[in-house]
Amino acid sequence: MNPATHPKRPTRLVRPQPLEGTRAPSAALGGPDCPAADCPGCRCFSFTVGKGRHRVWGTALLTGKSLSVNLLGGDVPHVGAVAVGIPRPSLARPARQSATTSVFALTGHKEDEMARSMATELARRLGVTSVVVAGVHLDRARPADIAVVMRNADRAVEELLACAMSDARQKRRG
Numbered sequence: 001m002n003p004a005t006h007p008k009r010p011t012r013l014v015r016p017q018p019l020e021g022t023r024a025p026s027a028a029l030g031g032p033d034c035p036a037a038d039c040p041g042c043r044c045f046s047f048t049v050g051k052g053r054h055r056v057w058g059t060a061l062l063t064g065k066s067l068s069v070n071l072l073g074g075d076v077p078h079v080g081a082v083a084v085g086i087p088r089p090s091l092a093r094p095a096r097q098s099a100t101t102s103v104f105a106l107t108g109h110k111e112d113e114m115a116r117s118m119a120t121e122l123a124r125r126l127g128v129t130s131v132v133v134a135g136v137h138l139d140r141a142r143p144a145d146i147a148v149v150m151r152n153a154d155r156a157v158e159e160l161l162a163c164a165m166s167d168a169r170q171k172r173r174g
Contacts, residue, residue, distance in 0.1 A: 039063065045163045050152035053138055054145065060160050067122055067130045067164070071114070071156060073149065078135035080109035083116045085123030085130040099123035099130075111135060114153050121157050126164055 041064045048057040056073035072078075083103045090098040101120045105112035115134040122130035134153075138145050 043164075045160060047156050047159050047163075049155045049159060050148070054148040054152055056136060056149065056152045056156055058156070060163075062128070062164055065128050067126060067128050067160075069118065069122070069130070069132045069160065071118065071132060071134045071136070071153060073136040073152070074138040074141075076137040076139075078137060079106065079133055080111035080135040080137070081105040081115040081133075083112070083119035083132045083134075085119030085121075085132075087123045087127045087129070097124050097127060109135075114150060118153060118157050122160065125161055 043062045045060040045062070046058075047060070048055065050056055050073075053075055054073075056071055058069060058071040060067060060069045081103060083101055085099045085101040087097055087099050090096040099120045101116050101123070103112045103116045103119075105115075111134040114136070115132045118134070119130045119132040122128075122132070136149055136153075138149065141149075
């Protein structure tokens with residue numbers, strides 16, 4: 001039985017409470033806040049970028065050779081598209097890192113380019129397989145609204161890269 005569709009059991013959805021501000025934390029979440037706290041080499045990150053209806057937020061789990069990101073936002077957070085970026089040498093310049101990305105967009109959803117861009121950039125720059133699940137819906141969005149959300153998604157990538165790279169530097173020192 002699916003409790004979400006069962007008529008006698010209404011499901012109460014709770015919006016996640018992102019961190020305040022417009023930056024991701026500079027360090028990974030540890031201890032009980034990370035569902036993978038017992039996993040050696042696993043790190044959890046939480047991020048929030050932007051304000052108001054253009055804000056995007058989510059979580060990321062870095063597990064050695066892979067990264068999983070959930071990006072939500074807008075008026076109705078949901079799952080709209082999934083992208084998988086796989087790092088590889090560039091075809092034109094084999095000494096440079098590139099990525100191949102595949103995307104699955106749910107019917108009627110437009111997050112495919114957002115998810116593709118994020119997964120490609122994260123895979124390319126971190127050198128790990130990167131999965132991005134994106135769902136950002138803005139009621140009556142204008143092109144300017146979409147541009148702001150896309151910029152915020154790009155900023156989220158930069159924040160995740162900074163957290164992951166900072167974490168890697170700390171491991172080398174420690």
